[in-house]
Amino acid sequence: MTTNVPRPEVLRYTAFSSAPDGGNLAGVVLDAAALGDSDMLAIAAELGYSESAFLTAPPAALGGQEGRAYSIRYFSPKAEVPFCGHATVAAAVALAERIGPGELLFATRAGTVPVEVAEESGAVRATLTSVEPYIEEVADADLDEALAALDWPAADLDPAFSPRIAFAGARHLVLAAATRARLADLAYDFPRLEALMHRLDLTTVQLVWRESATVFHVRDPFPVGGVVEDPATGAAAAAFGAYARELGLVPDDAVLFLHQGEDLGRPGELTVTLRAGDQRVRVSGAGARIG
CATH class of the missing domain: 3.10.310.10 (Diaminopimelate Epimerase; Chain A, domain 1)
Structure with missing residues (x-):
């Protein structure tokens, strides 16, 4: 990480379960602007989860989304991956807790992935729409x-x-x-x-x-x-x-x-x-x- 730049907060979420001891764990960094590739890989390796998500400002093509669009990258403990569903859900839930439920837009290496977050029966659920399969x-x-x-x-x-x-x-x-x-x-x-x-x-x-x-x-x-x-x-x-x-x-x-x-x-x-x-x-x- 760049010298004298504070390490951003690393959040920990589980996805595909409302219980902390279920689902898949993911690290989430909501502001990764100060992190380089090696920093993100190091954080993912330190956490040891299958993937962690790192969010930054969206590309210009996704502008005008009223603060609900982001660029997102995913790192496993060994390498970057183009797309990760559980870390997307984790990041969406983390954002919803801060800016409220609703529609989000993520720019991934695989393409643009819309996500809708809603509260259902006391739990927060996220629905992602894949790129063309x-x-x-x-x-x-x-x-x-x-x-x-x-x-x-x-x-x-x-x-x-x-x-x-x-x-x-x-x-x-x-x-x-x-x-x-x-x-x-x-x-x-x-x-x-x-x-x-x-x-x-x-x-x-x-x-x-x-x-x-x-x-x-x-x-x-x-x-x-x-x-x-x-x-x-x-x-x-x-x-x-x-x-x-x-x-x-x-x-x-x-x-x-x-x-x-x-x-x-x-x-x-x-x-x-x-x-x-x-x-x-x-x-x-x-x-x-x-x-």
Whole structure:
């Protein structure tokens, strides 16, 4: 950090849970104007959360938003990432506590992300709208390498869910487990999976198991961020919504509920909303400040 410049306040929030012991923790710096890249990375590494958010003034293109538009960057303990859903929710909740609920606009490396914050049943909830998503095939050799790194036999995959790479701000490899027990048993080769993810430019691997037509359980290995597993992953939830719609696994109009963090002792819920005629995906969740 620049000499003689005071360190800005670092807030701590959880996202996708209204309880401090649930959801995914994120650091939030509401005024990061004095921080360089190395400063932000150092703060993220010191916190040790999967990501932290750093806010500055918006670009000129987002001017005229009456103080409700911001530039936002996200750092894991190891690197910057283009977009992070849970840190977006955390930052939006932090702002709402200071400037009131309503609409926000975030300029991210992945594109412009609108967020709406509202109070519901005593909790503060934020709904982000993703950038335009896309889905692409994954090469057989890359799939084989991912399964080998996870130590998952191909027979343990759900044949109804074809493996794909999905993007809604960041890239995720989507793999579906045939059983809840398979999803619960996660002990992977960290360096091997990390190397594959760097080669494919993946942020996480989105592992899913379908409980019912609209309810899913998910887990997200995140070795490229220096974290074994992400407890609640908004960017992956958005990508999964686009994936499920693209493959015809859910209707074009649908509300999906993703449960994540249960296997880590930090339960959270992510609500994914799909709208016919709108390719972008909405991801909602509660947030709360922690000590």
